[in-house]
Amino acid sequence: ETVLTQSPGTLSLSPGESATLSCRASRSVSSGFLAWYQQRGGQAPRLLIYGASSRATGIPDRFSGSGSGTDFTLTITRLEPEDFAVYYCQQYGRSSEMYTFGQGTRLEIK
C-alpha cells in the first residue's frame, strides 16, 4: 500500500501570500493519479485538482498542481480568507487498493 506523506503539517501565512503544499508518495503514483481536496471546517472535502495538475470545475486559477512519480505540489497564490482550510492529497488508480489519502496540511491565518 502506498503511503502519502504531506508537509508541512501546518502552514501559517497571511492573506495575499502564496502557499506551497507537498505530498510525497512511498511508491511512484502511476499515470499521475493524484488529486487534491480542500476541506473547510464542518464541510465535506471539495475537489481542487485531479491528474496531478488539472483544475476541477469552478476552481480559480490561483490553485495549481504539479509533480509526478513520488513528489507532488499544490500551490495557492494570492491567498484569500476562504483558502484557510485543511488540504488533502489522494492517490487513485486502477485498483481499489490505490485509494489512499495523505494526513493533511492545515493552512492557517498568521
Added chain:
Amino acid sequence: DVQLLESGGASVQPGGSLRLSCEASGFSFDHFAMNWARQAPGKRPEWVSHVGGDGRAWYADSVKGRFTISRDNSKNTLYLQMNSLRAEDTATYYCAKDGFSNNGVFDFFDYWGQGALVTVSS
C-alpha cells in the same frame, strides 16, 4: 447541478446495524461509479466502498464482510448497509461520485455529499 444527499445516520450500539442512503441528482447516475468514504473526527478521509454502474462492488479491508454497498439506478440512490458495527466505525460517512464515467479507473471524487454522522457507542 450535481447534488448528493445522504440520510440514515444515527447513534447505534456496538454490534448493531444501520443503512445509509444517498440520493443523487444532476447527472446520469447509472453512468458513474459511486463511493462511500468516511472521516473520523480530526482524521483524514478514508475510502470505504466503491460500486460500478453495473453494481460490481469493492470494499476496504476494514469493512469487508460487514458492509454492503448497493445502488438502485431506477431511484438514483446509493446505499450502504452496515452490520456488526464497532466503535472504530464512528465517523461522518460521505457518498462521493467518481470523476469520470465508467473509465475502468477507481477515480478521484469530484462531488461529495454533506455527510451522515454514525456514532457507535454503548
